[in-house]
Amino acid sequence: xxxxxxxxxxxxxxxxxxxxxxxxxxxxxxxxxxxxxxxxxxxxxxxxxxxxxxxxxxxxxxxxxxxxxxxxxxxxxxxxxxxxxxxxxxxxxxxxxxxxxxxxxxxxxxxxxxxxxxxxxxxxxxxxxxxxxxxxxxxxxxxxxxxxxxxxxxxxxxxxxxxxxxxxxxxxxxxxxxxxxxxxxxxxxxxxxxxxxxxxxxxxxxxxxxxxxxxxxxxxxxxxxxxxxxxxxxxxxxxxxxxxxxxxxxxxxxxxxxxxxxxxxxxxxxxxxxxxxxxxxxxxxxxxxxxxxxxxxxxxxxxxxxxxxxxxxxxxxxxxxxxxxxxxxxxxxxxxxxxxxxxxxxxxxxxxxxxxxxxxxxxxxxxxxxxxxxxxxxxxxxxxxxxxxxxxxxxxxxxxxxxxxxxxxxxxxxxxxxxxxxxxxxxxxxxxxxxxxxxxxxxxxxx
Numbered sequence: 396x397x398x399x400x401x402x403x404x405x406x407x408x409x410x411x412x413x414x415x416x417x418x419x420x421x422x423x424x425x426x427x428x429x430x431x432x433x434x435x436x437x438x439x440x441x442x443x444x445x446x447x448x449x450x451x452x453x454x455x456x457x458x459x460x461x462x463x464x465x466x467x468x469x470x471x472x473x474x475x476x477x478x479x480x481x482x483x484x485x486x487x488x489x490x491x492x493x494x495x496x497x498x499x500x501x502x503x504x505x506x507x508x509x510x511x512x513x514x515x516x517x518x519x520x521x522x523x524x525x526x527x528x529x530x531x532x533x534x535x536x537x538x539x540x541x542x543x544x545x546x547x548x549x550x551x552x553x554x555x556x557x558x559x560x561x562x563x564x565x566x567x568x569x570x571x572x573x574x575x576x577x578x579x580x581x582x583x584x585x586x587x588x589x590x591x592x593x594x595x596x597x598x599x600x601x602x603x604x605x606x607x608x609x610x611x612x613x614x615x616x617x618x619x620x621x622x623x624x625x626x627x628x629x630x631x632x633x634x635x636x637x638x639x640x641x642x643x644x645x646x647x648x649x650x651x652x653x654x655x656x657x658x659x660x661x662x663x664x665x666x667x668x669x670x671x672x673x674x675x676x677x678x679x680x681x682x683x684x685x686x687x688x689x690x691x692x693x694x695x696x697x698x699x700x701x702x703x704x705x706x707x708x709x710x711x712x713x714x715x716x717x718x719x720x721x722x723x724x725x726x727x728x729x730x731x732x733x734x735x736x737x738x739x740x741x742x743x744x745x746x747x748x749x750x751x752x753x754x755x756x757x758x759x760x761x762x763x764x765x766x767x768x769x770x771x772x773x774x775x776x777x778x779x780x781x782x783x784x785x786x787x788x789x790x791x792x793x794x795x796x797x798x799x800x801x802x803x804x805x806x807x808x809x810x811x812x813x814x815x816x817x818x819x820x821x822x823x824x825x826x827x828x829x830x831x832x833x834x835x836x837x838x839x840x841x842x
Contacts (some may be wrong), residue, residue: 396783397753401760404790405748410761413694414737415443418711419492421724432724437496440738444492447502452711456484462505464515467528473529477541497533503529504554507568515746518572522580526587553584553599558609578616586620598624612649624657630666632775645701660707665689681717684729688832691733692773697757732810736836740767766839774827779831786825793821802836
């Protein structure tokens with residue numbers, strides 16, 4: 396029998412934003428042909444929405460949205476002249492994110508380009524001018540420049556996956572130059588933006604992996620300027636791989652003296668393989684209960700690891716969106732519910748200690764106005780049998796009795812209440828038979 400021991404007397408810090416995503420809800424302020432998921436998006440309590448790859452989606456504004464080259468379209472123009480910029484559709488998209496209840500996490504740069512000819516992933520001709528353009532994009536959205544806004548956008552990320560392809564590749568999907576050229580662009584932009592906006596968080600560069608040699612080269616190139624956060628990605632079917640990568644990322648940051656630098660995993664999802672049948676299997680899994688269980692388990696694990704923030708890829712209507720139906724986005728998939736369930740802990744604010752005995756059952760717990768636990772049974776082996784799990788609750792705040800509510804996510808339930816029990820003690824246990832890929836939210840509510 397697997398055992399989970401939750402001690403509500405042992406606080407472990409705040410519940411971290413483990414249920415952020417890439418991209419916002421699908422919504423148009425004009426009601427014309429409007430099909431929306433904004434109410435469900437808001438109900439999930441998603442803390443942040445990263446804007447990477449937004450320009451793939453026509454509802455967001457397509458290739459008039461977010462990316463630097465789509466806002467500043469003519470590089471012969473004056474970077475300080477408001478007339479040089481086209482903010483219109485990006486303005487609307489960021490307003491949609493805010494209407495969905497999330498804060499914007501803005502990626503400066505370009506979406507990935509899988510096609511044979513590259514357009515916007517090539518190195519800027521003038522690195523210094525590129526930094527000045529980024530400065531004015533930030534001023535538009537945070538200081539009202541160029542008839543702009545005063546949005547609360549704290550995170551500004553420089554580029555995406557510059558390390559995805561080696562220097563000698565003929566198919567560079569995110570950065571068309573060399574590593575050294577990127578180091579220079581990153582340093583110039585980071586230094587300029589931090590000087591302009593010392594109160595904001597400037598960082599990146601959303602690395603495609605945790606590659607020690609590449610990262611050490613980047614950190615060594617920075618001199619005295621320090622990023623506020625380091626962002627990176629991992630795709631895997633294996634939680635232990637995610638765990639090893641996030642620990643290595645933290646070690647490399649600390650080794651470089653970047654002990655105050657946040658570590659943000661801002662692209663992740665279930666991927667067994669990127670080619671042929673494994674890729675098809677991955678996409679199907681992401682849309683179903685297996686992908687939902689992987690999502691829930693990663694959130695639960697990462698709360699107790701040296702990681703500051705998780706951002707799932709992707710809430711944009713696409714093949715890798717496990718939250719919403721691609722064609723009818725108002726329809727929730729199984730992968731929506733881990734975000735909704737984790738938010739029930741995030742609202743409690745204080746994380747508490749969890750001990751695990753046994754494999755494959757992951758858990759996270761928090762307390763506030765309620766005392767909540769979320770647990771998931773995940774194993775990549777589709778033939779794994781059901782598990783008997785004992786959850787022991789210690790030091791429960793219990794003045795006049797509590798009600799333990801069981802909310803289940805499995806093939807037959809979508810985070811629905813399936814069982815209730817009353818307890819009058821400060822220590823008690825719950826016994827659950829968990830099918831593979833099931834997730835439970837256990838809520839302790841005062842009577």
